[in-house]
Amino acid sequence: MLSKKNLNNDDIVLTGQYIGVVEEFLPDKQSTFTKDGKIFASKTGLININDQERKLEIRTHQEQDRKTVKIGDIVIGTIVFLRKYSVGINFFTINKKIHFNSGYFGNIHVSQISDKYVEKINDAFQITDILRARVSEQEYNEYKLSTIGKNLGVIYADCVICGDPLIKIGYNKLKCMRCGNIETRRLANDYGNVNNTLRF
Numbered sequence: 515m516l517s518k519k520n521l522n523n524d525d526i527v528l529t530g531q532y533i534g535v536v537e538e539f540l541p542d543k544q545s546t547f548t549k550d551g552k553i554f555a556s557k558t559g560l561i562n563i564n565d566q567e568r569k570l571e572i573r574t575h576q577e578q579d580r581k582t583v584k585i586g587d588i589v590i591g592t593i594v595f596l597r598k599y600s601v602g603i604n605f606f607t608i609n610k611k612i613h614f615n616s617g618y619f620g621n622i623h624v625s626q627i628s629d630k631y632v633e634k635i636n637d638a639f640q641i642t643d644i645l646r647a648r649v650s651e652q653e654y655n656e657y658k659l660s661t662i663g664k665n666l667g668v669i670y671a672d673c674v675i676c677g678d679p680l681i682k683i684g685y686n687k688l689k690c691m692r693c694g695n696i697e698t699r700r701l702a703n704d705y706g707n708v709n710n711t712l713r714f
């Protein structure tokens with residue numbers, strides 16, 4: 515069970531998740547419900563604890579923010595498939611805000627990965643990689659994305675062999691400390707240093 519020491523501001527909680535007890539927190543009626551002295555989330559979002567007043571609420575961004583994606587927006591998403599000349603990405607995070615109830619789909623063409631020539635798409639990306647990209651075009655419900663730019667590219671990746679997180683050992687180079695596997699990726703300059711809550 516969670517207790518207050520396990521909960522930090524901006525942690526993600528899911529609808530129905532146990533958060534704490536009424537002795538610890540003053541729950542917000544809009545975003546939580548209480549039962550037998552226990553507090554549960556009544557919606558999915560980011561937890562916000564006011565330490566002085568012990569006030570607790572769950573905040574979502576999509577209520578007050580636009581739901582559309584614009585050209586130039588920076589998004590974070592997960593690679594869901596690789597094709598010969600493109601990769602498909604699901605993304606929820608737009609300009610650092612998580613949109614829980616609306617997923618978007620985008621793809622990156624091989625020519626839009628880097629300003630350097632990329633021969634094979636799997637030298638740059640693998641399925642389940644998390645990356646940051648810029649929206650360059652929209653076609654109906656599909657967005658064309660680009661990772662050309664220093665702060666764009668993969669921000670988190672797991673070893674394709676054993677699944678352990680990969681450690682950066684050089685330019686676009688990663689190593690698995692568990693099995694020794696070495697892989698390449700198109701890396702963002704802050705690879706490995708990205709807040710957990712933004713990895714959506």
Ligand SMILES: [Zn+2]
Nearest residue numbers: 673676690693
């Ligand atoms: Zn490994």
